[in-house]
Amino acid sequence: MERLRQGLVLVIVGIVLYFLVREQGSGSGGVILALIGSAFMVFYALTNQSGYLVPGGLMTGLGIGIDWPHAWWPGFQGSTVLIGLGLGLLVVWVGSRRGEGHWALASGVVLLLVGALTGVGDIMAFLSLWWPVVVAAIGLxxxxxRSRKAS
Structure with missing residues (x-):
């Protein structure tokens, strides 16, 4: 289970960095912050020391929030930092050991919800766009x- 968690962290880091560098170029502030955070995440995956996980998740999430591709969702421009930090906390929750990451899950969900609700004026437009993501999140x-109960 430990290898699965470490592998998931590295997969998340790789995907995030790919899209950040592809959308914004390698010289922007958010990408640099996400790269520093990703270095913390890689150290966590290599050493299994949880002290690297929290700064890695927060810095990577903040980098995402700063360099969010505004062309995709123009209405979110003022709340992307909240959404990015929420995503970073969810990464901390995924990577944390059993029973240690509930604070990150609760905080991440709250930040995501506040960011989403402040970024969207019309909640029905938001729901019509994002309901498939909600279904996928419930499935995840x-x-x-189930996997936590089995282990």
């Missing part, structure tokens, strides 16, 4: 809950 939660 079911898989993770």
């Amino acid at each position: 939660w079911v898989i993770l809950a």
Whole structure:
């Protein structure tokens, strides 16, 4: 289970960095912050020392929030930092050991919700766009809950 968690952290880091560098170029401030955070995440995956996980998740999430590709969702410009930090905390929750990351899950969900609700004026437009992501998130939660009970 430990290798699976470490592998998931590295997969998340790789995907995030790919899209940040592809969308913004390698010289912007958010990408640099995400790179520093990703270095912390890689150290966590290599050493299994949880002290690297929290700064890695927060810095990577903040980098995402700063360099969010505004062309995709123009209405979110003022709340992307909250959404990015929420995503970073969810990465901390995924990478944390059993029973240690509940604070990150609760904080991440709250930041995501506040960021999403402040970035969207019309909640129905938001729901019509994002309901498939909500379905996928529920499915991921079911898989993770089942795998945690099995181990």
